Amino acid sequence: MPKTHYDLIILGSGPAGLTAGLYAARARLDHLLIEKGAAGGQVLLTDWVDNYPGFPDGLSGFELAEKMEAHARRFGLNTLIANVVSMDLTQTPKRLTTEDGEELSCDALIICTGARxxxxxxxxxxxxxxKGVSYCATCDAPFYRDMHVAVVGGGNTAVQEAAHLTKFASRVTLIHRRDTLRATKIVQEKAFANDKIDFIWNSQITAIEGEKGVERIRLRDTAGKESILAVDGVFILIGVVPNSEMLPLQLLQSENGFIPTDNETRTVIPGVMAAGDIRDKEVRQIVTGAGEGATAVLAAEHYLNTLPS
Amino acid sequence: MASDKIKAINDADFKTTISASVPCLVDFWAPWCGPCKAIGPVIEDLAEEYKGKVTILKMNVDDNPATPGQFGIRAIPTLILFKSGAVVDQITGAVGKKQLVDLINKAL
Known part of the structure; x- marks a missing residue:
């Protein structure tokens, strides 16, 4: 019979999950990391990572994900590809059920399901x-060579990916509902200096139209004035929602789909930690996700040590 | 989806391949696409599970611009299901296994 119980299960394989996996494997914990597909999480959607310490020249999101996974594997990371659809955290041990009906159990659980x-x-x-609407500039920018695309959003992702799009598109129009960007200063400066990027401020996109693919978008500004902009594509980069469908949110005292924890990443349920973008917090960076993954394993180890053997 | 377990097709052999009597699911991907990589293991699983019932194939859109253009593909990964050469349905993005199974079942 295949093994179904582990001291520690890590759910998710983004930066938080992979770092947790690295720490758990290196600490020789009896562990399993469950991933939905290949490792990396949202890092795989990122064109260029310029602020992860230890990489002074920057590197692609793809490359960083591969390096993180290889690093965890060097210590003997155990992984399973499965989609967890539900869990029972009231029982001892804690139980997880996959889409295929497989049941797994664990004493400690680290939730790193991230966001999308x-x-x-x-x-x-x-x-x-x-067919013209995309959520990943890194993936789809090459389809828009010499075309005009719109980017919706004003945060780091939107502004940085708008700049990336100018490598292919002839014109990028950034549409933001406010009159200032939320993105980090250095990212803003690069965008303002890029003559292929123009800005439409104080406006929201109300519809996307076309025949076979995107041909135009409808806009409305804060004064209520409507307009139409002809574009070949629209990149929607307005933030994230939690991957929380499989989580018992009420039990975890979540009000918004993100999981509240203390400083050590412990949730209200003993032995259940949350790390990375799924955690209820202000800052969502690769480096903070990684840091929380490490913290969560140390908290898990501490919890496991309190259990009768 | 860079796996060697899935047969690669190109612009030249595309038409004859998808006209086969067995339905085909074509994964349009590129090496620089993170989500394409993310769904790779799931596609491999499905290729194994549906062996003989549905042929799962991959096409690198960098090397083969004509076919993706013909189908108006503007995002990857895009997976298109063909039966007797005609499009049954398609799906875009790094979707879950269940959504891919639901897609495949439309040709069975």
Whole structure:
């Protein structure tokens, strides 16, 4: 019979999960990391990572994900590819159920399920996904060579990826609902200095239209004035929503889908930690996710030591 | 999806391949695409599970621009399901295994 119980299960394989995996494997804990697909999480959607310490020249998100995974594997990381759909954290041991109906159990659990891009929720968005609507500039920018694209958003991701898009597109229009950007200063400066990027301030996108693919978008500014902009594509980069469908949110005292924890990443349930973007917090950076992954394993180890052997 | 377990097709052999009597699921991918990599292991699993019932193939969109253009592909990964040469349905993005199974079952 295959092994189904582990002292520690780590759920998710983004920076938090991989760092937790690294620490757990290196500490020789009886562990399993469950991942939905290949490792990396949202890092795989990032064109360029310029602020992860130890890489002074920067590196691609793809490359960083591969390095993190290789690092954890060097210590003997145990992984399973599965989609966990539900869990029972009231029992001892804690139980997880996968989409295939497989049951796994653990004494300690680290939740690193992360987050995914948020949708705008406007007409045409779902219909044209993959036909001009994209949530990943890194993936799809090469399809827009010498074309005009719109980017929606004003945070780091939107502004940085707008700059990335100018390597291919002839013109990038950034649409933001406020009159200032939220992105870090250095990212803003690069965008303002890029003559292929123009800005539409104080405006929201209300619809995406076209025949076979995206041809134009409808906009409304804060004064209520409506306009139409002809574009070949729209990149929606307006933030993230938690991957929390499989989590018992009420039990974890979550009000918004993100999981509240203390400084040591402990949730309200003994032996359950949360790390990375799924944690209820202000800052969502690769380096903070990694730091929380490490913290969570130390908290898990501490918890496991309190259990009768 | 850079796996060697999935047969690669190109612009030249695309038409004859998808016209086969067995339905085909074509994964349009590129080496620089993170989500394409992310769904790789799931695609490999499915190729194994549906062996003989559905042929799972991959096409590198960098090397083969004509076919993705013909199908209006503007994002990857895009997976298109073909039966007797005609499109049954398609899906874009790093979706879960269940969504891919639901897609494949539309041709069975």
């Amino acid at each position: 891009p948020q949708l705008l929720g406007i007409p045409g968005e779902v219909e044209f996904t993959g």
